[in-house]
Amino acid sequence: MYVIANEIKSPSEAFLEEQRVPFNWKACSVLPDGISITELHWRSQELLETDHARLRITVAVDVRENKTIEVFALRTKNVLGTLDIRYAHVFQIFELPLGLNEALIALKEGVGLRMIEGEAPLWFFAGSPSTSSIEPVHLPHLMIGDAKTPLESFEDRFNSLASIQPFGWMEGCVLDGLLDAGFTSTARRHLELFVKNNELVYEDPRSRPSDGCFYGIESTLPIAMLTKLVPAHPLADLAVQFMKKSADSQGVIKDGDTVSAEGSYTIAYPLSVIAAHRKDRELAQLAFKQLELRSALLWEGGALYLRRQDNGSRSFSNWGRAYAWHLLGLIRTLEQLKDKELLSSQQLQLIEEEYRETLRHAYSFRSVRGLWSCFIDEEESGVDTSASAGIAASLAIADRIGIRLFNGASDAARTAASLYRYLTPDGLVAGTAQSNKNGEELQRSGYRVISQMTMGLLGQLAAALPCKQWL
Known part of the structure; x- marks a missing residue:
């Protein structure tokens, strides 16, 4: 091959x-x-x-x-x-x-x-x-x-180091999918590349060495999966310390003056995993606060924004991956804490209601093929496989834990079937909007790339469907 x-x-x-x-x-x-x-x-x-x-x-x-x-x-x-x-x-x-x-x-x-x-x-x-x-x-x-189908090859590439991504939110998407799929040994192999003698050894998004620390709130997502594998791992403590130090006067854990939708997935969710394993009410409450405050700050005029600055300005209105991060953070946090008696029933209900309303809004822009555009309300911005996989994965997870919306897993499977058409012959996923380092102009340009991060989101989606529908 x-x-x-x-x-x-x-x-x-x-x-x-x-x-x-x-x-x-x-x-x-x-x-x-x-x-x-x-x-x-x-x-x-x-x-x-x-x-x-x-x-x-x-x-x-x-x-x-x-x-x-x-x-x-x-x-x-x-x-x-x-x-x-x-x-x-x-x-x-x-x-x-x-x-x-x-x-x-x-x-x-x-x-x-x-x-x-x-x-x-x-x-x-x-x-x-x-x-x-x-x-x-x-x-x-x-x-x-190759003699294999692209879907068969997808599992081969995904369940290997071929799916490795930069440490942080990208690798976290992959690790979540690997653990959901039961590919535990591969997840461990991934983490062993970044964790040496219980210390982080990796580069930040600019390829600068960031050994022994977290570069920002997007870098903590893999700690959720590391905690699932090794509940008492010392890096979980380091992550919690970093998160608490990154909180502002309102309690929002953020980078500088920017509140982001990523934090629902990269902060609230890891906190909920650590809280669930430790039966720690304080961390559970901190996870809830991240979701509650983002729900209050990131919506404006019926649109979800990726980012909000302290001066009140917002950017990336109705960006597809903002929905994916917020929805995944909401539903995975809810999954971790719903039976742990660490949040009140009212708090759990608020998370579920925010999830339902966010998904309903996203679904009002879903295409007949079950896919979403890069900016979900701008069809001309073109299909983004990462946003589509992330949003649909959240629906499949919701269905798995008993939250029924739309047609549940069968609706999510429709998205998966459409996404499988974007597989290369050797099972990589194409059709992803590039990382947003160059702002909204590049996102609207129609430029698309191959992405192992999207493999992770598609892996999460497929693993949450009945019979793990990639084969």
Whole structure:
């Protein structure tokens, strides 16, 4: 399935300053001078029977600009196409579809990578699976067909380190899906890459080392899954300390002057998991407060906003992933605390009512295929597979714990069936709106990427359906 480039010739001028490649994996660069060439070579000249292939590379260091990488045959200089890489995060896979003849030329001549747009080097993973924990899918390769269906391949990719994401909200989505699916050993393998001797070793969203601390409120989501696996893990205490220190005078746990919908999932939910395991009423009340205050602050004029600043300004109105984060935070917190006698019946009812009203509003914009747009009230912003998977996953979880809305699991299964059409032949999930590092303009542009984070959300959805409907 993966024909990996055996030799990479990369310019030597590039170096990393104040940034780090994760897990000590090897990385190579493409320089931004428009002249330097990075070469990929294959020793094998054979390609299994196929009518097409996909040339892929995986980003190894955070990208904060638009980059265009020209791909060309080394001997003939024929341009095979370009890779359009915009504001990419680490572990993000980019691909160039190739016809059979183009793929054979790539194998025979090797390909050159040249940056024709961009001001900083592009770093991508290299190396060998035999010398590190890196998966073949992360290495420069030609992906060709396989006897398995995309849905069967989805489980293979998901239940492996191929689904790894940057530590924080992205990896938390994956870990939640892995545990829901019963892939406990894989979840442990993921966490072992980030947790060494009970300490965090990872990079923040800008690829800067953040060992031993949390970079912000989005970084605490994996603590929910770590607590499920190891209830007394010392990092849970560190996370609680960080959260309490990040609370403002109202009790909102936030980054700086910004209240975000992410906090429903990345703060309230982990707090509820820790509270449930410890039977800690104080932490349960703190989790409830995060949901209560976000419900009060993030709604305006019938729209849910991703962010609200202390000066009252808001941004990302009716953004699809804001609904996913708020809904998942509400329903998973409710699932953790509903039978623990740590919240009053009135508080539990308020969480459920907020969940119901938020889902009803989201469903008023659902397409006939069971999908949502990037901005749910702007059809022209285009389908976002991550928002769709997250919203539907919350519905499937609600149905699982006895909260009946719409057609429950059968309605969620309809979304899953539509999302399966976005799987690549090897089971990755395409069609995701890029991370929001470049604001609302990029979100509305229609630009879409492959995303393992969305694999996690789809895994959560599939695992909550009867019979775990990915097979």
